[in-house]
Amino acid sequence: MKHLSRLAFSEGKVPMLLILTSVLIGATIIAQSYYFVAIVEQTFLGEQDFQEVFPLLVGLLLVLAGRSLFTWLNGWIGISLASKAKRYFRQSIIEKFSRHPVQSSAQGQSGRKISVLMDSVDEIDGYFSSYVPQMIQTMVVPLMILIVVFTQHLYSGLIMLITAPFIPLFMAIIGVMTKKKSEDQMEKLNAFSGKFLDILQGLTTLKLFGRSKQQKEEIESSSLGFRDATMEVLKVAFVSSLMLEFISMLSIGLIALEIAIRLVVYESVSFFTAFFILILAPEFYLTLKDFGSAFHTGRGAAGAAGQLTAELERVEDEVEWGMDELEREGPPMISLNGVSFQYEEGFAIQPIYTKIPPYSQVAIVGRSGSGKSTLLHLMAGLVKPSAGKVIVNDRSLFEYKESEWFSQVSYISQDPYLFSGTVAENIAIGGSDGGHTRMEIQEAAEKAGVSELINSFQYGYDTPVGEAGRGLSGGEKQRLALARAFLKKPTVILFDEPTTGLDLRTERILQESMEELAKKATVMTVAHRLHTIQNADQILFLERGKLVGKGNHEELLQTVEEYRNMVTVQQGGGTA
């Protein structure tokens, strides 16, 4: 909430404008009442001709137009304010997302992040478009009315002054009550409201067990249960507006009574004053009541604002790159110099030292959760080491320009991501600057054994894939990722080998392609296949984040017992 109000009032101009329009609205409300009263008084008591009240009518018309115009203007500023705030938040969040290290863009997080970007930002709209303008109006308009009433009739002013605080007071009391009530009902509400979705999601299971017809009663009873629980909460809210209505009504009644008695019994006020006050009083209480509803909107935005600030203030170790150029002739010499990484919770990658000469093949081996993927991310420069350095050609990796490094690197993950776009575009994302001919793309697809598949599509290379396009199987995606690499011609390949579920053809293509690609590059693989491991020049064997063995297959078999155990269990038939 604080963050939002700071944002709303960060520019002096906007609040000033809102105050200005509020003052103008207040002025037109007062002037409008004045003209109505004056016209009625002059025709009713003054018994004047129509011509004589005509100027008053013109004045009234102008005032009414003014009131509509200023209310519109006030709303307009609110909308602009909301847009500005939303733009600020969206941009900052996108900016934040674009810099975060790869680790935190894990799948589970992404859904939440999208919801922050979309929903949370949308939810703060009400704060700026309705709460802030209404709050300023509530500060300005009743005050103006009160001053006018005081100039007209002291006692009415006093009644207003005394009764007005009861409205916010009651609002606060009732707010606390509803909150408590809804907390009491929360569990019930959640259980009931989820039931329908729960049953729909389980419909397949229910049908298979022949239970779907019985669920009608469940749906009905949970829906009605939801109704009753919600009504409990709503009743409190309705009673609250009833009370507010009573307060404002009693106050207006009190004013009316007081005026009427003075008018009739003591004859101490004029008709004009009496009517004027009588018309102003409801406006006074109305503005106060309006604030109540705007307040709810404002409070609703507070939760969303909290999420936004939390997201923006989350500290993440960003990777920062330098300005140096990277030698482009052949693969670089890479070494890990005490590279370690501490996860947010739990275990860490212990300092790792090793040298990876050009054209060598490195296999990272270990059980799941031993830190293999993180090590690959560290080598790729996608994650910043907690300590130590990745050295590339005698210099720290992060002294190079980001583009210099990544233009040399390909990363083939277990589940490559397909972007919305055509097949050709998805392959060409692998090129350093995109300027590839269709010929080159086709050639890459050919090498990756995916051209036959692409040609079988109705639109060939122009077939849309990804989110909105056709779905591809895991094996097909894997081959598309290989095509990306063939097009890019990297000198460093980082490869997260798929575990299972590939068809034989893809398996074969994968193996052949990797051999082909390895001729011109250094390959670092998170290895799941024995032949990859056997062919590796160097194996990094990890256990719980610790490098427990380094060397080739034969060396490790002899020296590291855990490694020997792992391989023999696998060859002995594994899980069978």
Add this chain to the structure above:
Amino acid sequence: MKDLRDVIQLVVLEKRDIVRSILFGFLAGISAVGLFASSGYLISKAALIPPLYALTVLIAFLKLFGFARALGRYAERYYSHRATFTILSNLRLAFYKRLEPHAPRIFQKYRSGDLLSRIVGDVESLQNFFLRVYYPPVVLGIIFLATIVFTSIFSISVAVVLLLGLVITGLFIPAWYSVKQRKYAHRVREARGALSTEAAEFLYGYRDLRIYQQLAKKKEILLKTADDYLDEEERDGRQRLSNHSWNTFVTLIISWVVTGLGAFLVAEGDLNGLFLAMLVMISLTVFENAAPMAVLPSHLEDSKRASARLFSIVEKEKVDKGIWTLEDHQAPSIKMSGVYFRFPDDEREALREVTLSIPEGSKTAIVGASGSGKSTLMQLFMKFHTPSFGELSVNGVDIRKLSEESVWKNSNVVLQENHYFYGTIRQNLQLAGDILTDEEMEQALEEVGLRFDLGQKVLEKGENLSGGERQRLAIARAFLKGERLWLLDEPTSSVDALTERMIFEHLYQRAKGDTLVLISHQLNGLEKMDQIIVMEEGSVREAGTYHELIEKQGYFYEMKQIEQNIFS
């Protein structure tokens, strides 16, 4: 209105609460008018200095109206919201009744998981139909009618002006903006969809974008899309605002006309000046009731869309026509010959020329890469789909002639994703049969290696259980159902090897003499199977016993080599 026919039918079921809502809405609205009218009259009367008792009566009136308004408003809100939620319940029930016969076929058609949440959202948005669209115009109409009749006692022309005002603010302006709004709302939705897609691309493809140096470019696109969405939203907001402002302006103008006209009539002597203040107050108040008309068009639009979407989901679906039933407690046989199958909206065939035979009482394993059509095959066995072409028969009967319910009734199914309901372990197991004893259930749990207490809580979708636990619970449920056809789709993919072996031992014991089809995620442990069917790209590549396939040194053999080669 065609779209909303079904919804209206469901709404009018709640007659009593509807009548109450309208009645109290009217009471509240008309009391407000009465309150202000009488205060205008009171003050004019007071100016003429009548006897005090007349004033007392008027003040009493004033209080009465005030209380009536406040209480009326309360009751209106209470009954209209209660009606709304009852209608929600009716809607859910009605929709469920329509959807139920088509499940689970219909879910296969919409493979994206958000179909269900969309359904739930649409049903929920329809609850606004009564509250925001259906009854406010009725209340508004009656209030105006009463007010206009009352006003016409004093001046016909003022009454005509009010009527005119009602037509403009209640009909013309909302209709005008509803046409414009439709376009804008559509554009806002489009822009929102685009942003959400871009954001998903950006986050899910983050690593690839970074490595392929596309991050900056993609970020620009994302920012641009975010801006477009904002612009559309802003335009939509401005549109609403101007709608609202014009409406207010017109109502104020009407009051102005009433005032001017009244002043004129009084000056001409056609109207008693005593009533002028009252008429002005009436015109200022009565239009407060027209405010809900401003939001009506957008809610109407939402309701129409939601309703059209909801009912179109089930409209075109065919109902299962099979009437034959399988004989209970007998292990069935399954035969397929030359079966082709294609999912609707998919150009590729999911199954091609599949011919296979699963004799009664046999044990069959289906293996193959992901996407090779194993699960599709199983779905055909379960009659979730019928073949596009070719023959599929169970016990020699064409599956099209068999009732789907009879197929389900006679099979124990474990899917890749099984559903658990909010409740207890016992309740979730009892789906398999009402008369199950605690001993039986505990026995089944033990056989799958679960040490659960039957009273233990299960959260929605089994969220509080691990993947392996969920799978084992599904197997226990299948054990308890005890039918003679077993259809198991990778039932133990998240279970550790030791437990897996134990589960399969119990499974074979329970399934002795039964027909069993198992989609296996691995090739180990299939030695005991009578038949292994190897799938590749929607076709049967090979079939035979474990030893036959190994000896043949074909596809299965090669897969087996690779599997042995893989560390996971």
